[in-house]
Amino acid sequence: MTRSLNELRPVYAVGIGWHRYQNPSETPYVELGLTAIRAALADARIEWPAVESSYVATALLGMASGRPMLRHLGATGAPLMHVENASASGSTAFRHACIEVASGISDVALAVGVDKRNPVRRSDTGIGHLAEDAIVPFTHFALLTNEYSVRHNASAEDIARVAVKNHRNGAKNPNAQRQQERTLDEVLGGKRVSGSLTALQCTPIGEGAAAVIVASEDGIRRLGIDAGRAIRTTASVGRSERVYPPGAGFDAALTKETADLALAQAKLAPKDLDIIELHDAFTVEELLYIESIGLCPEGRGVRMLKEGALDIGGQCAINPSGGLIAMGHPIGPTGIGQIGEIVMQLRGEAGPRQHGGARTGLAHMVGVGAVCYVHILQK
Amino acid sequence: MQPSKLLKPGLYSEGSSDREGATVRLKGGRCRCGYVFFPMQTYGCERCGSHGDALTSCELPANGTLLAEATVHLHADKNRPAPFTIVKVALDDGPVIRTLLADDSAPVAPGQRVTGRLAAVGQSESGETVLDLRFSIAS
Structure with missing residues (x-):
């Protein structure tokens, strides 16, 4: 039998942070991402080693951009994975961070999204098109x-x-x-x-970063997180x-x-x-x-x-x-x-x-x- | 008459001619389940997943009803200078396609009947006239 997220153990957003979204700049993505993660850690009032797993959402940075960013928080050895799902990359990363905590595999997980305005590259499917390039x-x-x-x-x-x-x-x-x-x-x-x-009337594609830390009730108690500011998914x-x-x-x-x-x-x-x-x-x-x-x-x-x-x-x-x-x-x-x-x-x-x-x-x-x-x- | 060639012969062929010019037959496909799609492909049916012999080629007349139009004012690709107009057409056989409106077409609006024809869009290196599909109001 399958179960939905809210039939597993409760999962809460406990820390949030951003690097402001902005026009393309010389700022490296590492700085954008670290700013958001440190803000989320400070918001939750926890330290980086408490984070047991990281989901890095990015569509335009290319392969393996997460570890060169996360290592500057102190290399804890915790697992990390990259999530690319077009405009929904960040939403997908958040979903899987929630699932990991709700399932009981981790008590605290991070979803962080970071991107720069790089060219979009999509592979050819081998099927022709009339004018999709237009x-x-x-x-x-x-x-x-x-x-x-x-x-x-x-x-x-x-x-x-x-x-x-x-x-x-x-x-x-x-x-x-x-x-x-x-x-x-x-x-x-x-x-x-x-x-x-x-x-x-059109979105201005730019750069920036956003981070959300999610935690279980066990994690909230163990780390002394303010349960009054925790918001359940x-x-x-x-x-x-x-x-x-x-x-x-x-x-x-x-x-x-x-x-x-x-x-x-x-x-x-x-x-x-x-x-x-x-x-x-x-x-x-x-x-x-x-x-x-x-x-x-x-x-x-x-x-x-x-x-x-x-x-x-x-x-x-x-x-x-x-x-x-x-x-x-x-x-x-x-x-x-x-x-x-x-x-x-x-x-x-x-x-x-x-x-x-x-x-x-x-x-x-x-x-x-x-x-x-x-x-x-x-x- | 100048020799000519089709820009995308894998997607359409020249049909019969009338006084407005050459009509077009789109190279679509049909699945055993009844699903009609464009363009033809053999990877598998999007509706039921069947592949192989379940998918057969079929010709789709380029006739349909306009669902939407949009004139593009800004386009980054220098090979396709703006303005040009994109049309979304529900073909009479089912598939919905999106392609270009003929440069010399009268303005179009959703609900109108439209037809695809071959239009000269340039010259090949060997001097042939290159023809591509363009839609305009059905005559």
């Missing part, structure tokens, strides 16, 4: 924007409001790559990229794309089935969610995914957005960190940074971007391929 991610999502606009009679302004909200949230986040509020005119008037998408689900009916958007369909499983695992309904951190690499995605997660019926996302229901302080704060659009998307760190944001919010430590009374948060990432990962954390 269809980069922003055009994939420009096509989805066009479909969403026509199907739901949503204007370019309606969709661009996602970026206005997320830039506003990012302006309050010291770890965000973009920390500037933007008006609707600024968002719409920016450089046009593909279809109706403008530059401020109550659901973890990973899925990959199936064959959907012709014309169905796979990103939304895959998100729906993954989120449905995670909500069932945590025995929650969409209305129970206070915070969602989701993969808003492009504005239209936020509308597609809140509808897939079940926050509102299909096509009603714009109305929620305009009513302020998705704002910090609204019905459910979507991307209070600023999301991929404003906080940024350095690939490896992104999914781990989402977990850190939810932990901060559920602890009540999010300062000027605190969503009052937050008790339940959901983190969602998709990655090309396609894969989808959803986690739920609860106070």
